[in-house]
Amino acid sequence: MTALLEIRGLTIDIARDEGPARVVDGIDLTVMAGESLGIVGESGCGKSLTMLSLVGLLPNRIRATAGSAMFGGKDLLKMTPGALRRVRGSEIGFIFQDPMTSLNPVIRIGDQIAEALIYQKGMTKPQAAIRAVELLALVGIPAPEDRAQAWPHELSGGMRQRVMIAMGLAGHPKLLIADEPTTALDVTIQAQIVDLVRDLKTRLNMSVVWITHDLALIAGLADRIAVLYAGTVVEDAPVAEIFDRPTHPYTRALLDSLPTLAGEAMSRLPSITGTPPEPGRRPPGCPFAPRCPLAQPACSDAVPKLAPVPGSDPRHRVACPIVIERAVA
Numbered sequence: 021m022t023a024l025l026e027i028r029g030l031t032i033d034i035a036r037d038e039g040p041a042r043v044v045d046g047i048d049l050t051v052m053a054g055e056s057l058g059i060v061g062e063s064g065c066g067k068s069l070t071m072l073s074l075v076g077l078l079p080n081r082i083r084a085t086a087g088s089a090m091f092g093g094k095d096l097l098k099m100t101p102g103a104l105r106r107v108r109g110s111e112i113g114f115i116f117q118d119p120m121t122s123l124n125p126v127i128r129i130g131d132q133i134a135e136a137l138i139y140q141k142g143m144t145k146p147q148a149a150i151r152a153v154e155l156l157a158l159v160g161i162p163a164p165e166d167r168a169q170a171w172p173h174e175l176s177g178g179m180r181q182r183v184m185i186a187m188g189l190a191g192h193p194k195l196l197i198a199d200e201p202t203t204a205l206d207v208t209i210q211a212q213i214v215d216l217v218r219d220l221k222t223r224l225n226m227s228v229v230w231i232t233h234d235l236a237l238i239a240g241l242a243d244r245i246a247v248l249y250a251g252t253v254v255e256d257a258p259v260a261e262i263f264d265r266p267t268h269p270y271t272r273a274l275l276d277s278l279p280t281l282a283g284e285a286m287s288r289l290p291s292i293t294g295t296p297p298e299p300g301r302r303p304p305g306c307p308f309a310p311r312c313p314l315a316q317p318a319c320s321d322a323v324p325k326l327a328p329v330p331g332s333d334p335r336h337r338v339a340c341p342i343v344i345e346r347a348v349a
């Protein structure tokens with residue numbers, strides 16, 4: 021397998037009057053061709069900003085200040101806005117959380133998808149209209165010719181999210197990034213959307229990055245899981261390893277909270293006290309140390325680097341010298 025996306029040392033800062041506040045602190049992430057990567061972590065840990073930085077959609081005053089993101093031989097962080105716009109449409113597709121804020125309420129569903137195709141792919145209007153109906157069929161929308169004529173408010177939440185997926189797929193991307201695309205939906209519909217994306221990933225031979233609060237939800241979709249904490253990757257491993265051998269104390273706390281875990285519930289972790297640091301108020305060394313049951317004074321010395329877990333799958337890496345020492349012992 022070859023790497024489709026390689027993020028190295030990504031650092032993101034928010035410009036503030038009192039000085040820059042670091043929100044993402046040296047993230048490394050790799051997505052192989054055809055692979056699906058799940059990204060989990062509490063609210064505010066930098067999941068969305070990390071992905072937005074790749075396609076030049078960071079909000080005002082927030083910038084990627086170090087690192088690289090190689091995609092198809094080019095560094096996305098160094099591309100011009102125009103070049104990034106082309107990547108966004110055709111090579112990297114995005115699905116966001118709330119379809120009602122991303123769909124234009126006064127444009128019919130089919131026309132919205134067609135507009136994206138005309139803009140991104142240079143299709144003619146009739147070509148785009150046909151392709152829009154095909155895309156609606158692809159994402160499992162019944163009677164797609166009729167639904168193409170519908171207004172966004174006429175569809176259910178789950179159907180609107182399918183429309184968003186169709187738009188994300190319009191450019192036939194190599195990579196689909198889904199940022200908590202099911203949080204607003206009920207549990208059954210969430211599972212259907214996950215199944216749909218898994219199916220499309222295989223059929224279209226794409227890679228998928230799926231951001232969520234909900235580790236259980238993506239268990240069946242992700243090949244690999246990266247666990248983020250306060251703008252760092254604390255554990256990165258094949259999905260079975262994460263469930264069978266969670267190693268970082270933070271990952272263990274996430275799994276302990278699984279039975280009660282549903283969307284918002286993960287903003288509080290029942291098994292550990294405290295909250296993640298605010299941007300700009302990161303403690304020195306390991307950002308998790310203040311909440312960690314295993315913390316020792318040395319944890320404040322340096323930010324731990326990801327390293328393989330002895331005795332586990334070689335792709336299982338964790339950023340905690342203490343648990344690595346224990347695994348050796």
Ligand SMILES: Nc1ncnc2c1ncn2[C@@H]1O[C@H](COP(=O)(O)OP(=O)(O)OP(=O)(O)O)[C@@H](O)[C@H]1O
Nearest residue numbers: 034043062063064065066067068069070079080299
């Ligand atoms: N537009 C903004 N202006 C100022 N701070 C921001 C802005 N967007 C995000 N932040 C801050 O950056 C940090 C990371 O934000 P990000 O949106 O990446 O988190 P997240 O992991 O996606 O969280 P969630 O799970 O809630 O979506 C947060 O602490 C947030 O307060």
Ligand SMILES: [Mg+2]
Nearest residue numbers: 067068069199
């Ligand atoms: Mg987010």
